[in-house]
Amino acid sequence: MRHNWSTLMKIRGNLSTFFDQLFECELCLEPDGSSTGICEECLNRLPYMGLACPQCSESVSTEGLCGRCQRTPPAYDYSYCSLSYEHPLPHWLHRCKDKRDTRQISRMQTLMLMARPALDDQPENYPDMVTCIPTSHRRRLWRGFNLSEELARAVAHDLGLPFHRLLKKTKHQEQRGRSARQRASSQTDMRVETNLNLAGKHILIVDDVMTTGSTLHTAAALLKESNAQKVGAWCFARTPKTR
Helix, strand or coil: CHHHHHHHHHHHHHHHHHHHHHCECCCCCCECCCCCCCCHHHHHCCCECCCECCCCCCECCCCCCCHHHHHCCCCCCEEEEEEECCCCHHHHHHHHHCCCCCHHHHHHHHHHHHCCCCHHHCHHHCCCEEEECCCCHHHHHHHCCCHHHHHHHHHHHHHCCCECCCEEECCCCCCCCCCHHHHHHCCCCEEECCCCCCCCCEEEEEEEEECCCHHHHHHHHHHHHCCCCEEEEEEEEECCCCC
């Protein structure tokens, strides 16, 4: 009996250690019980976006459109990014996309909705539907999911809007590791594929990380060619402006 009791206590201790680790803040290892796995103090220290251009979301020093958007505005009418793509976000995205760690999806969905745009301020400008930036069939097959779509479905549910796959990527083109100039000049193989009538609609595109905005520009241009009236974007993160 003593042996059995000792074994039971050892198992109980191991389980206690295991569950304590589950509820530790990933960043500072302090106790935490939130769904994000991050304590409140670290949550407040995440790289949230500061003052940004309302159209391209690039950081600016004064309110209003940046000079580039004033000169050559993108096809999308506005954009919003919940966070800046700085530590620890690249680590989370790497684990999610390259290591296929699907636990990161719910974390990013939660953080994205916690730092949300004020879409309710102007009900007349509220989107009609939500869509996402597509991924190639090869990439989706390897990962088992499209992160942009997973984020878009959470956004659509939160906003009480329908989600539709309106865009299709016809060929895989890796963007990571490419310079801003290469990204901006590359041709994205994408097309509109839907039976829905988009005439006069306000469409919100959701994506994970916005870098140059060229992919969103292409997607918005395609949707407007299909008679969408207004196209906006909401991304989980925006890469910082290079100095």
